[in-house]
Amino acid sequence: MTDEATVTPPQDSESPTIVRHAILTVLTLMSVLLYLDRFAVNIASEFIREDLQMTQTQMSWFISAFFWSYALCQVPAGWLSDRLGGRAMMTLYIIAWSIFTGLMGAASAVWVVLWLRVFCGAAQAGAYPTSASLIRQWYPISKRGMASSLVGLGGRFGAVLAPLMTAWLILYFVGDSSASKLAPTDFLDPVALLARFDGPLDNATPRDKFISGYLAQLPETERSQLRDHAALAAAQLKQQEQEAKPTPLLDLADWVPRFGANDVPEVPEIPIQFREAIDAFAARVSDANLIDFTAVPVRLPADAQRLLARRQQQNDLSEAESTLLNRSALEVLFPKEIRKYQGRGWRPTIILYGFIGIGVALVLFVVARNHPESHPWCNGAELEVINDEPTRWAKSREPGNPTFPWRAFLTSLSLWGNSLTQFFTNIGWLFVVTSLPRYLDNVHSVPLVTKGVMTAFPSGLGILGLFAGGRATDWAFHVFGLKSGRRIPLVASRFVAAGGYGLCLIVSALFTPTPENWWLPWLYIVGLCIASMSVDFGSPAIWAYAQDVGGRYTASILGWGNMWGNLGAAVAPLVYNMVLGENPTVGDWNNVFLMCCGVFVLSGFCAMLLDSTKPLTVERAS
Structure with a gap:
């Protein structure tokens, strides 16, 4: 049956099908893959740098290149999904970034891996805007906060899986101990x-x-x-x-x-x-x-x-x-x-991830459709659940064939608050998922597998933050109303994240890294877990805000905010590199902690500007 299929009206005894949950499950699986492919290279970064003889500056551009294209392609990718449909575009995005990821494992030159990271970032840019658009089509307005948090939950699970699975696979592909000869x-x-x-x-x-x-x-x-x-x-x-x-x-x-x-x-x-x-x-x-x-x-x-x-x-x-x-x-x-003998295992690991991604793309194409009305598995009772009265009223206010609202995007104070919140957040948050492995290796000499476990902890607790944040976002909406209900979880989460980095500075002032202090790195992990969990606690509020004010432009407006957030992520590794240099000291790392603490404070103040009571279509019309 094609996308133009119709669904029969519900019968009195008909139970709602659960197609919406199947689609949400596949979107969550896509989100796991998204972060697995994105952050697997960070735990392997020293192997990649040694293999290709890259400087730390080149390595910072290797990390940054992904986020520049990811940021700048957010709006175009979201717009394409709005125009051409989420099902086809999401499938295309997954296949594209999986191919670029796999090719990275076969690259033999610096310029090749740099451009592959650019292309990978561009392909991944449409993932979350398209997910938001599909969630908006398949879930009523009262359930979108929790649905969004589950997709975000998949991403954080992928971030947890990336260092653990990558470290294990690298060692697995190294194979016998003959590789240890010098x-x-x-x-x-x-x-x-x-x-x-x-x-x-x-x-x-x-x-x-x-x-x-x-x-x-x-x-x-x-x-x-x-x-x-x-x-x-x-x-x-x-x-x-x-x-x-x-x-x-x-x-x-x-x-x-x-x-x-x-x-x-x-x-x-x-x-x-x-x-x-x-x-x-x-x-x-x-x-x-x-x-x-x-x-x-x-x-x-x-x-x-x-x-x-x-x-x-x-x-x-x-x-x-x-x-x-x-x-x-x-x-x-x-x-x-001396080069690490495990280094040869990074290439087959990255290639394997590329093949996994193609499989996920095929599953999504089979399960998903652009609209509930056109899905052959969705019955009339489920349509009634999806299109409840508040949702039908909200959809009735949307224009039939809108043009892209550039003026509203550029003049809305609320949208700028959302954009800057995400910009400053990602400058502080990116340290946890990109530079933490290097810090643990440089300052504390943590072995590969232990480093993978430590790197996974902040993202793992971020999963709890996302789950709690989705519940809190929906709860705050009912208790405080739409405007304050979206602001409060976001503002509080950014200030708490700043406190997590402050804890790292306190630990550094009290203890000196030595081989005997094997427990010391875990104290830093505690502070970074607080920061990561707080960031993820506020993420569902950002998604819900985009859906509140976006209407027909939901994917585009989420893409706009993500663009600014990932511009922050693109700037972050370059700023880290300027502070750290090729051979950083403990004091240099502390300066990075101090900077991350400061940007989270700025992010919290910017979040106070969000106003979900002003839909984009109303602002455009006024």
Whole structure:
């Protein structure tokens, strides 16, 4: 049956079908995929950066590129859905971003992954505006807040799933432990590695303790030769640092296609005068006595911890297992000098996500229709539920063939309040889903799987925030009325989110990151959980506001607000990078926390401008 099919009137004994719930379920599944594909690259970002030899500035543009196109395509994508129908456009959007995601796993050059992220962002831009339009068609006005929160809930579940599932799949695709052998391509900076062995050691850090123990194991002749190499490397490294030019915020050459041999990053060249020392270091990785783990407190990944426990209890590790244990420890001790052996698993993981997305698109095309009246599975009783009296009255006020209301969008103070609320919110919120893995690795040396779990926690509690926020939005509407009922949940949530980042600053002032303080990262996670949960608590109010004032323009108005929110998300990684630089200190990270706290305060003040009692059509007519 086609979309033009009609539905018979309800009979007295007819029970409503549940097609609307089936469509909502598929939209929620789409939302899971949306965030899974969007944020999977963040937990794998260090692997991608090492694989493609990207600077931190290039990596910030890799993250930012998605949000620029995502933001700027919100209104066009929403308009296309309003004009051409949500079913066809949503299917097209999912297939497109899934293909671009999968291709990213096969990319071999910086310019390729940058443009694929641009295209992926453009394709994902229509997802939520189109979802809002379909919800408006399939749910009565009194149920849209909860329905919207469930779709948003799917996105947050995808954000929880992304670090957990990606970390697990990366390790799964790495496979056997032979990948842990050190090869020339595994040395990201061999000169810097040798320079670590030069000069006095105070044994204050695990790395210094390892170097002291390593030198003590060498015969005097080899130790003297290594010291000579280290002194030469330290002098060369110092000269490189003096001659290094500042990395520009935007290098247009990064975006220009280059075909041929230059496409693939060259293998880092080990200077001939250092090759012998590096080869000797690499050869020792299989030595069971390379690291004295009782003297060197290394925070190992879970698989390496199990190997270490077995060696201490049974002392029966094979050479391959000893190699894996040592390689894992060396990656923690020298994170900027030695490539992580798990890195090769990111490519098949991203490709798999692309195939999953195509499957979701096909399911949505089968289940969804643009209107309840044209769905062959929807009976008359369900139509009566969807089109109750308040909903019919609201739809009767909509114009038949509207043009895009640019003037109303640009002159409404309420819409600008909504836009700026989302702009400032995303600057603060994006840290949790994009930069948190780097922070945990840089400051606290958290292993991959643990890092995935920690990164998932804020988004996981965000799910509770969304569920509670959907209920609170509908409750506030009944208690405080339309105007205050939409404002109150949104304003309060932004101020509480600012408090979450304030808690991170307090923790930083009280405690110093050390290997012994293994529990310290969890205190930061608590603060970020508060921020994330608060942001999501207010999200259903934003969706409901767009549906309140949008009418026929619901997808377009949600797209307009999302555009400004994602402009904030596009700016955020570039601002973070300006604050952090290539080698951030703990103080630099605290400055990012302070900035995020401030923008949430600004977001709360802007939310006070929202007014759901002024529909867009009324403002346009007046």
